Amino acid sequence: MKKVITYGTYDLFHKGHYRLLKRAKELGDYLIVGVTTDNYDDSRGKLNVQESLMKRIENIRNSGLADEIIIEEYEGQKINDIQKYDIDIFAIGSDWLGKFDYLKEYCEVVYLERTKGVSSTELRAQNNGILNLGVVGYGRIANRFIQESKFVSGVNVEGAFGRNEDSLKKFIERHELKFYSTNYEEFLKNVNAVYIATPHLTHYEYAKKAIQNGVHVLCEKPIVLDANQAKELYELAKDKNVILLEAIKTAYSPGFIRLKNVAKSGLIGKIKNIDATFTKLITDKNHFAEDKCIEKDGFGEVEVTPGIEERIRELNSKKGGGSITELATYPLLAIIKLLGTNIEDIDFFSYFDKNDKVDMFTKVNLRYKDAIATAKVGLGVKSEGDLIISGTKGYIYVPSPWWKTEYFEIRFENFSNNKKHYYKFEGDGLRYEIAEFVSMINNNRLETYKLTSEESIAIINIIEKFLKGYNLKKI
Numbered sequence: 511m512k513k514v515i516t517y518g519t520y521d522l523f524h525k526g527h528y529r530l531l532k533r534a535k536e537l538g539d540y541l542i543v544g545v546t547t548d549n550y551d552d553s554r555g556k557l558n559v560q561e562s563l564m565k566r567i568e569n570i571r572n573s574g575l576a577d578e579i580i581i582e583e584y585e586g587q588k589i590n591d592i593q594k595y596d597i598d599i600f601a602i603g604s605d606w607l608g609k610f611d612y613l614k615e616y617c618e619v620v621y622l623e624r625t626k627g628v629s630s631t632e633l634r635a636q637n638n639g640i641l642n643l644g645v646v647g648y649g650r651i652a653n654r655f656i657q658e659s660k661f662v663s664g665v666n667v668e669g670a671f672g673r674n675e676d677s678l679k680k681f682i683e684r685h686e687l688k689f690y691s692t693n694y695e696e697f698l699k700n701v702n703a704v705y706i707a708t709p710h711l712t713h714y715e716y717a718k719k720a721i722q723n724g725v726h727v728l729c730e731k732p733i734v735l736d737a738n739q740a741k742e743l744y745e746l747a748k749d750k751n752v753i754l755l756e757a758i759k760t761a762y763s764p765g766f767i768r769l770k771n772v773a774k775s776g777l778i779g780k781i782k783n784i785d786a787t788f789t790k791l792i793t794d795k796n797h798f799a800e801d802k803c804i805e806k807d808g809f810g811e812v813e814v815t816p817g818i819e820e821r822i823r824e825l826n827s828k829k830g831g832g833s834i835t836e837l838a839t840y841p842l843l844a845i846i847k848l849l850g851t852n853i854e855d856i857d858f859f860s861y862f863d864k865n866d867k868v869d870m871f872t873k874v875n876l877r878y879k880d881a882i883a884t885a886k887v888g889l890g891v892k893s894e895g896d897l898i899i900s901g902t903k904g905y906i907y908v909p910s911p912w913w914k915t916e917y918f919e920i921r922f923e924n925f926s927n928n929k930k931h932y933y934k935f936e937g938d939g940l941r942y943e944i945a946e947f948v949s950m951i952n953n954n955r956l957e958t959y960k961l962t963s964e965e966s967i968a969i970i971n972i973i974e975k976f977l978k979g980y981n982l983k984k985i
């Protein structure tokens with residue numbers, strides 16, 4: 511008996527899939543179809559798959575072509591499957607030409623011509639339309655955002671808004687965007703969604719106007735520095751039936767979501783303490799660049815000219831600068847995702863700059879009913895950026911940079927029980943938040959469990975407490 515195997519996501523099962531399976535089956539007597547899990551697709555950066563694994567399996571079963579269906583969960587599984595199932599032929603569409611030649615060591619490899627004019631990507635676009643997105647701001651993060659958006663299907667960055675026409679024009683040319691505007695009302699008329707990447711203090715007005723105009727908003731963190739403003743914006747978004755999402759990339763990344771689930775599964779017992787640190791010395795060349803700086807992205811190095819505010823904002827108290835406002839969202843995210851929003855008590859210890867204006871380093875202590883936590887952030891003090899989640903049976907160690915969660919270790923008193931977990935964090939990771947944003951819009955889901963409005967408001971509430979000097983002790 512000649513056994514054939516093929517693999518795919520098979521989202522929104524279409525004619526191209528059917529024809530491929532039919533020809534693959536004809537190559538032998540028995541066809542095995544491997545269907546990718548959501549997790550595997552996430553980890554290889556295939557975002558926005560619309561149908562669940564069960565639904566995709568059902569579609570293949572209904573085609574009547576597969577003799578056996580298996581799931582593909584990890585990179586490198588194909589070699590194992592070929593040996594395990596004693597496969598004679600590996601077949602795949604011609605879009606993969608040459609990519610699987612390494613399997614020739616194990617079986618025959620056949621590339622079948624892909625059916626022209628149909629793909630899951632196109633069907634997704636037909637079903638949902640393409641989201642027409644505009645970027646508010648043209649600084650470093652906006653540059654990265656545009657590169658990352660190319661990895662998410664169903665969204666096109668079409669234009670940009672900014673105050674400085676010269677910089678805006680350069681930005682548009684560099685990214686080959688269709689339009690720009692220095693008039694926000696005009697700009698909003700040309701987009702269905704915006705990504706706000708301007709300095710903190712401008713977020714509120716930009717977000718509010720967009721929401722009022724029925725435009726979905728993905729806003730850089732922290733959305734605002736005042737919890738009441740945050741509540742107002744989330745409520746307004748609900749009233750207007752538009753999405754407001756905070757761009758804390760870690761919250762949407764597959765590794766972090768796994769980490770949270772493992773930590774809460776009881777494996778390390780009851781969580782009693784969390785230590786989360788994020789420091790970023792602003793002596794970094796990017797922050798003191800005279801005119802230009804080199805920004806690395808997925809496509810190599812690009813020259814970026816940050817706006818003047820961008821360069822000094824981090825240390826400017828009038829512009830909402832400081833370690834807490836700049837950096838605290840990440841460690842507070844970890845703490846709130848793991849311990850919740852019912853914080854009983856909080857205090858801050860800070861080291862301020864010589865003018866006593868902005869915090870160069872702050873330690874936040876949080877007390878919950880059954881647990882305690884510490885977040886450390888610094889623009890002027892460097893420390894190890896790790897995350898430790900301590901429980902009654904063991905602890906989880908996530909090395910720096912924990913906010914790009916790719917690896918963590920579960921450790922026990924008896925270290926022979928230790929376990930290591932690895933995940934992929936693709937590119938700059940912004941693609942995960944973009945994918946979630948697009949999926950929420952397409953499915954009209956106003957909330958996401960990955961970061962609820964309640965959690966976002968709780969983080970902003972802590973930042974606000976700090977800015978108001980609540981339980982703040984300076985050294």
Ligand code: CTP
Binds near residue numbers: 517606630
């Ligand atoms: N395939 C094909 N002809 C098409 C589309 C897909 O022969 N028009 C083949 C692929 O080459 C692969 C299998 O079907 O062998 C499963 O592909 P998959 O990636 O699930 O489908 P796509 O439509 O290519 O999905 P996407 O647009 O999300 O990449």
